[in-house]
Amino acid sequence: MASNLGGASISQTDDFETFTPTTDVEPLKRAWRNEKAAPEILPYEASLVGRIKEQIQAMEDSIEEYSRSGIDPLIVSLYQMDLDRIQFLLRSYIRSRLQKIEKYMLYILKSDELFRRLSKEEITFTDRCRHDMKKHFDESVLSKLPNNYQDVLKQSITSEEDDMVPEPPLDTFVVCKSKEYLEHIQLEDEEERASSRIEEPFEMEANVLHIIRYRPIKSLVESGRIDLL
Amino acid sequence: MAGQSDPQLNLFSAEEVEFVAEDEMLEIVPNMRMDSLHLICGDYGPFYPQIATEVPLWLAIALKKRGKCAIRTPEWMSVEKLTQILEAERDSQGSFQILPFHYVEISKLLFDHARDDVPDMYLVRSLIEDIRDVRFHKVETSLESIDTRTSAVKIKDLSAMEVNIVRPFVVRALQAIYKHGNPELVPDQDRITNMQTQGHEHGQRRPLRRR
Amino acid sequence: MYGRKACQLVTELASGEKGQLTHFNSDLFEQVISECQQHHLELQSLIRKVQEEGLDLQTTKNEDHFGALIHHLALVRNKRCLMAYVHNRAETIRSLIWKLLGSMIPPEIQEKLSNSEEEYFKKHSARLKEYMSKLELDLTVDMVPPKDPYIQVRVLDDIGEGIVLSDDKTANFALHSIHFLKRTDAEQYISRGLMEELRG
Numbered sequence: 001m002a003s004n005l006g007g008a009s010i011s012q013t014d015d016f017e018t019f020t021p022t023t024d025v026e027p028l029k030r031a032w033r034n035e036k037a038a039p040e041i042l043p044y045e046a047s048l049v050g051r052i053k054e055q056i057q058a059m060e061d062s063i064e065e066y067s068r069s070g071i072d073p074l075i076v077s078l079y080q081m082d083l084d085r086i087q088f089l090l091r092s093y094i095r096s097r098l099q100k101i102e103k104y105m106l107y108i109l110k111s112d113e114l115f116r117r118l119s120k121e122e123i124t125f126t127d128r129c130r131h132d133m134k135k136h137f138d139e140s141v142l143s144k145l146p147n148n149y150q151d152v153l154k155q156s157i158t159s160e161e162d163d164m165v166p167e168p169p170l171d172t173f174v175v176c177k178s179k180e181y182l183e184h185i186q187l188e189d190e191e192e193r194a195s196s197r198i199e200e201p202f203e204m205e206a207n208v209l210h211i212i213r214y215r216p217i218k219s220l221v222e223s224g225r226i227d228l229l
Numbered sequence: 230m231a232g233q234s235d236p237q238l239n240l241f242s243a244e245e246v247e248f249v250a251e252d253e254m255l256e257i258v259p260n261m262r263m264d265s266l267h268l269i270c271g272d273y274g275p276f277y278p279q280i281a282t283e284v285p286l287w288l289a290i291a292l293k294k295r296g297k298c299a300i301r302t303p304e305w306m307s308v309e310k311l312t313q314i315l316e317a318e319r320d321s322q323g324s325f326q327i328l329p330f331h332y333v334e335i336s337k338l339l340f341d342h343a344r345d346d347v348p349d350m351y352l353v354r355s356l357i358e359d360i361r362d363v364r365f366h367k368v369e370t371s372l373e374s375i376d377t378r379t380s381a382v383k384i385k386d387l388s389a390m391e392v393n394i395v396r397p398f399v400v401r402a403l404q405a406i407y408k409h410g411n412p413e414l415v416p417d418q419d420r421i422t423n424m425q426t427q428g429h430e431h432g433q434r435r436p437l438r439r440r
Numbered sequence: 441m442y443g444r445k446a447c448q449l450v451t452e453l454a455s456g457e458k459g460q461l462t463h464f465n466s467d468l469f470e471q472v473i474s475e476c477q478q479h480h481l482e483l484q485s486l487i488r489k490v491q492e493e494g495l496d497l498q499t500t501k502n503e504d505h506f507g508a509l510i511h512h513l514a515l516v517r518n519k520r521c522l523m524a525y526v527h528n529r530a531e532t533i534r535s536l537i538w539k540l541l542g543s544m545i546p547p548e549i550q551e552k553l554s555n556s557e558e559e560y561f562k563k564h565s566a567r568l569k570e571y572m573s574k575l576e577l578d579l580t581v582d583m584v585p586p587k588d589p590y591i592q593v594r595v596l597d598d599i600g601e602g603i604v605l606s607d608d609k610t611a612n613f614a615l616h617s618i619h620f621l622k623r624t625d626a627e628q629y630i631s632r633g634l635m636e637e638l639r640g
Binding site for chain 1: 516563577622
Binding site: 242244245247248287290291294295296341342 | 584585588590592620639
């Protein structure tokens with residue numbers, strides 16, 4: 001909801017909702033925020049990253065040209081600042097993803113859903129990291145343990161499932177906002193509803209901050225209808 | 230990692246919140262002619278003396294520092310407007326006085342880098358501090374009503390910086406409530422990475438009082 | 441008492457300073473490992489006993505069965521502690537790698553790592569570098585949001601005239617004069633107390 005206070009139209013909401021995004025900076029900023037705030041890795045924004053890298057390259061070339069052609073360094077520094085800002089966003093976005101991969105690599109490799117969200121290079125990275133990590137565990141611990149207890153994913157061969165894999169904490173609470181009014185959000189799982197915690201489904205007003213558990217809104221974040229802050 | 234704070238709780242640094250705020254648009258009044266700037270984040274200008282135009286905050290401050298412009302303080306940052314808002318906040322129980330989401334960061338940046346463009350700066354600053362206090366207390370009150378049936382919290386009228394500050398407290402509280410209410414439903418991912426329970430957090434002021 | 445040593449290992453982890461590594465406690469580690477071997481031997485002999493008595497392994501619930509179970513559970517618990525020890529240290533190692541990428545392992549950290557950890561440090565650093573070069577993106581810079589490269593300073597001491605800066609401008613740094621220049625140019629003077637940064 002935008003409020004016009006005098007000349008400047010400063011809105012309660014994020015700026016990109018009040019004017020149409022014509023640059024890739026806003027989508028990158030959004031991707032960066034969501035990735036930082038989400039407990040699990042989100043789908044990779046391949047085309048966005050591709051375009052941003054091109055724009056960065058073009059700007060680096062321009063800046064070099066401006067410097068050479070004697071444009072006031074103070075003005076050139078403005079272009080440099082713009083470039084620095086977008087480079088920070090891009091690097092932080094990629095870093096955030098890598099750190100999640102490092103933390104949950106075993107789980108990601110086991111989950112089709114999450115695995116599909118990786119870029120090609122990230123897949124290679126994850127694979128190799130897992131190899132390194134497994135080797136490290138084998139050498140440090142597992143090879144020294146008795147047979148039947150040497151698996152990295154299971155506590156022992158009597159375990160029914162992989163019970164030693166760290167999982168992303170989907171039940172953590174996140175700050176979020178929806179662009180539109182959303183109704184019928186199920187906050188509880190089947191079992192919880194059965195034990196009657198909350199009767200009606202939750203609804204979210206547009207552009208109001210909420211703190212909710214991530215798991216129930218997971219798919220809304222992935223589809224872009226809810227943003228994390 | 231044992232002893233390390235949960236990364237979910239220290240998501241954005243204060244610098245990062247400020248960084249986002251720096252993209253907010255505001256008006257400048259150039260004092261000289263300047264060509265357009267074709268930045269990745271948008272095209273701005275051309276700039277003519279005394280003709281006001283909108284640019285992102287970071288650019289406004291940079292231009293001002295380079296002696297190219299004066300910054301037009303946003304209309305909400307006037308003594309008159311802020312006094313109105315403060316009075317309305319004090320009188321009302323709810324909050325329907327609208328300030329930009331980044332009002333705290335925007336005003337701080339202007340105080341730090343463009344104080345001569347802010348009329349009655351000290352008064353404006355103290356009014357903003359008062360508004361923050363009143364709003365924060367309202368939020369505290371609503372947070373106190375979090376109980377075992379709470380599964381979501383609505384936040385209204387906090388600036389981005391305050392959301393960032395309040396986040397760890399509220400998230401931890403809601404997490405604790407959720408865990409205690411549903412011991413079977415919380416996946417035990419702590420088994421390997423955290424062999425001991427979370428320690429009690431450092432004695433920071435918690436806006437939440439248990440009944 | 442079963443599990444005490446493993447508990448010690450984990451406690452050591454928890455009591456360490458956040459983000460810091462202690463020396464890899466190979467003594468204690470090996471002790472827990474040999475405890476595991478012990479448990480396994482006991483476990484096996486108890487199972488054999490049940491089998492020798494002609495009882496069905498799956499359904500017998502006598503004291504030997506439970507004895508074996510206890511050994512199994514103790515073993516598994518030890519394994520979890522050992523894994524947690526290695527796993528958490530590996531996490532710390534990775535966070536150190538992010539801070540130090542590009543440089544060699546500092547000796548004070550190297551001496552705290554086990555051989556396998558040192559290998560892992562090198563390997564993981566290489567993986568990150570591999571990834572960064574594929575993306576042509578240096579991820580070790582820009583850890584914090586960027587600021588204006590130019591700052592305003594006041595000269596505190598007569599520095600001199602005609603000083604050429606990195607942007608090819610010349611400056612006369614007379615006492616009390618105020619200048620707008622690149623932070624990188626000013627730093628050497630600021631650190632020597634010859635200039636101060638101005639705000640507002």
